[in-house]
Amino acid sequence: MKNTFLNRLTPKEPKFYPLLRNLASISLQAAEQLVACIEANNQEGAISIHQKIKDLEHSGDQLTNEIFEKLNTTFITPFDREDINSLANKLDDVTDEIYSCSKRILFYKPKQLPQAALDLANMIKDATKWILEAVKELDILKKSPTKIKKYCKELHEIENRADEVYQVFVTNLFAKETDAIEIIKLKEIMHVLETTTDETDHVGKIIKTIIVKYA
Amino acid sequence: MKNTFLNRLTPKEPKFYPLLRNLASISLQAAEQLVACIEANNQEGAISIHQKIKDLEHSGDQLTNEIFEKLNTTFITPFDREDINSLANKLDDVTDEIYSCSKRILFYKPKQLPQAALDLANMIKDATKWILEAVKELDILKKSPTKIKKYCKELHEIENRADEVYQVFVTNLFAKETDAIEIIKLKEIMHVLETTTDETDHVGKIIKTIIVKYA
Amino acid sequence: MKNTFLNRLTPKEPKFYPLLRNLASISLQAAEQLVACIEANNQEGAISIHQKIKDLEHSGDQLTNEIFEKLNTTFITPFDREDINSLANKLDDVTDEIYSCSKRILFYKPKQLPQAALDLANMIKDATKWILEAVKELDILKKSPTKIKKYCKELHEIENRADEVYQVFVTNLFAKETDAIEIIKLKEIMHVLETTTDETDHVGKIIKTIIVKYA
Numbered sequence: 001m002k003n004t005f006l007n008r009l010t011p012k013e014p015k016f017y018p019l020l021r022n023l024a025s026i027s028l029q030a031a032e033q034l035v036a037c038i039e040a041n042n043q044e045g046a047i048s049i050h051q052k053i054k055d056l057e058h059s060g061d062q063l064t065n066e067i068f069e070k071l072n073t074t075f076i077t078p079f080d081r082e083d084i085n086s087l088a089n090k091l092d093d094v095t096d097e098i099y100s101c102s103k104r105i106l107f108y109k110p111k112q113l114p115q116a117a118l119d120l121a122n123m124i125k126d127a128t129k130w131i132l133e134a135v136k137e138l139d140i141l142k143k144s145p146t147k148i149k150k151y152c153k154e155l156h157e158i159e160n161r162a163d164e165v166y167q168v169f170v171t172n173l174f175a176k177e178t179d180a181i182e183i184i185k186l187k188e189i190m191h192v193l194e195t196t197t198d199e200t201d202h203v204g205k206i207i208k209t210i211i212v213k214y215a
Numbered sequence: 216m217k218n219t220f221l222n223r224l225t226p227k228e229p230k231f232y233p234l235l236r237n238l239a240s241i242s243l244q245a246a247e248q249l250v251a252c253i254e255a256n257n258q259e260g261a262i263s264i265h266q267k268i269k270d271l272e273h274s275g276d277q278l279t280n281e282i283f284e285k286l287n288t289t290f291i292t293p294f295d296r297e298d299i300n301s302l303a304n305k306l307d308d309v310t311d312e313i314y315s316c317s318k319r320i321l322f323y324k325p326k327q328l329p330q331a332a333l334d335l336a337n338m339i340k341d342a343t344k345w346i347l348e349a350v351k352e353l354d355i356l357k358k359s360p361t362k363i364k365k366y367c368k369e370l371h372e373i374e375n376r377a378d379e380v381y382q383v384f385v386t387n388l389f390a391k392e393t394d395a396i397e398i399i400k401l402k403e404i405m406h407v408l409e410t411t412t413d414e415t416d417h418v419g420k421i422i423k424t425i426i427v428k429y430a
Numbered sequence: 431m432k433n434t435f436l437n438r439l440t441p442k443e444p445k446f447y448p449l450l451r452n453l454a455s456i457s458l459q460a461a462e463q464l465v466a467c468i469e470a471n472n473q474e475g476a477i478s479i480h481q482k483i484k485d486l487e488h489s490g491d492q493l494t495n496e497i498f499e500k501l502n503t504t505f506i507t508p509f510d511r512e513d514i515n516s517l518a519n520k521l522d523d524v525t526d527e528i529y530s531c532s533k534r535i536l537f538y539k540p541k542q543l544p545q546a547a548l549d550l551a552n553m554i555k556d557a558t559k560w561i562l563e564a565v566k567e568l569d570i571l572k573k574s575p576t577k578i579k580k581y582c583k584e585l586h587e588i589e590n591r592a593d594e595v596y597q598v599f600v601t602n603l604f605a606k607e608t609d610a611i612e613i614i615k616l617k618e619i620m621h622v623l624e625t626t627t628d629e630t631d632h633v634g635k636i637i638k639t640i641i642v643k644y645a
Binding site: 360382385386389393395398399402420423424426427428 | 498501511516537610614615
């Protein structure tokens with residue numbers, strides 16, 4: 001009776017699962033590079049790491065398009081196709097946003113990145129790990145909806161914590177920094193890092209929509 | 216013939232209406248506190264009001280999750296479940312954004328909040344009132360689509376007016392304020408207030424999607 | 431076998447195509463005025479051009495509402511109604527965002543707009559042209575999905591290029607401009623121009639969702 005996601009998807013189209021897992025894996029790799037980029041804390045190291053993130057972003061874009069093309073040439077019910085496409089787009093948005101972070105870190109050249117930037121990057125890395133775990137569970141959604149719901153909850157909590165880190169950072173920044181241009185730079189870098197956790201939470205919301213529909 | 220929203224929803228699942236109404240009511244209470252927070256215009260008053268908004272945000276989060284869990288354990292058609300989940304998420308986004316406003320007001324400590332901040336907060340309060348009215352009409356959508364459409368129109372007009380208030384404010388800010396840091400603070404506080412009316416308009420758009428589907 | 435969009439839509443409701451085309455055409459006209467507004471480079475010229483964009487934004491709003499009302503009083507399947515409503519809203523969002531650009535250019539009064547602002551405005555104009563072409567193809571989606579997919583790809587590429595232009599501009603701005611208030615003004619104007627290409631890419635994504643569902 002319940003959960004027709006497996007029934008509709010697996011027998012007809014098992015090949016979408018590995019593609020979605022690859023997309024989630026690209027986000028995780030990009031997040032790991034983002035942490036390395038902030039830890040490097042020198043321009044040359046950052047440039048070569050940024051290039052790796054750019055390549056990952058490009059791979060994500062191509063893979064998302066491959067999923068789109070495969071969806072158009074394969075028979076599955078229109079309903080499922082739409083959901084897979086939405087999920088693929090949202091997974092790719094995470095990698096795009098990580099790429100935005102590394103661009104800003106590289107180009108704005110702030111005097112020094114705060115510890116809070118590394119904290120946020122590590123939260124992004126944790127979030128991409130939960131996303132990968134959740135995507136791995138999609139094909140057994142029927143057997144274990146509990147696990148996947150737990151992962152979505154983790155994503156929501158990371159987003160809440162990241163928001164707190166951002167608020168505390170900006171409050172201190174306004175209290176201590178007197179150089180307005182430095183404030184603009186750091187505030188935007190930190191804001192894009194925080195926005196990346198919003199994107200990971202959006203993936204959780206899309207997965208919850210899939211649960212509501214099919215579990 | 217028309218409007219199957221009532222038909223699909225009411226006989227099977229009347230208990231979702233009170234939950235959605237509670238969620239809309241939480242937004243309205245948060246908006247009322249936001250107005251009080253700006254009127255207080257002193258740090259101690261603002262702290263205790265901010266705590267109330269934080270508690271409301273937490274209640275909204277829990278209630279949204281309760282709706283999600285109830286949707287997963289109840290039999291209604293998948294189509295409806297999805298729409299109720301979307302509406303619940305959007306209603307909760309309004310409270311989240313009001314919470315973002317109060318955090319910025321509390322933490323950024325601008326020298327003085329402008330009259331325009333109070334104007335925007337009152338617009339947010341009005342918008343949450345229209346949302347509550349619209350949500351109350353959901354169970355009689357068939358009998359009176361005219362009313363609910365009118366409320367959605369009000370939400371769109373409030374968003375337009377809030378955008379004008381924001382633009383006029385920022386224009387004056389650039390013309391008069393010479394302290395760049397003060398500009399950054401006030402511009403962001405006002406921007407988040409304006410963005411909150413965007414969120415209330417999004418609720419109107421979700422309700423219009425429900426009308427297009429079921430009315 | 432494939433593409434039931436035409437089958438579902440055309441015989442029952444051919445009148446939505448011209449309305450959607452008009453909506454796309456309004457965006458293109460607004461984009462042309464935006465280019466003119468930046469080229470004018472004087473306050474009086476900009477004011478009269480801004481008024482034209484405001485009128486176009488108002489027409490777009492009315493037309494979107496007309497589509498919404500027509501959808502509610504016409505029998506087509508609920509599925510299609512929803513998609514037409516989404517597409518109309520997204521098309522209208524592009525015009526709204528162009529209007530946001532012209533408001534900022536007019537009100538913030540930066541000392542001088544950079545060449546990159548004109549470059550972005552021309553990209554927006556190109557994007558609205560591709561959107562109009564794509565919308566024209568909707569009624570023959572079955573015969574030529576290749577063309578419409580190509581247009582969506584162009585939209586995505588314009589968004590990527592606009593992001594690069596924005597990043598290069600902001601990097602130079604931080605390197606050369608020492609007036610923090612001027613940085614705030616120019617950064618926001620350029621950001622909203624760049625965000626407008628995000629909106630045009632969103633239209634491409636909605637059209638791709640329609641392709642995934644019906645082509």
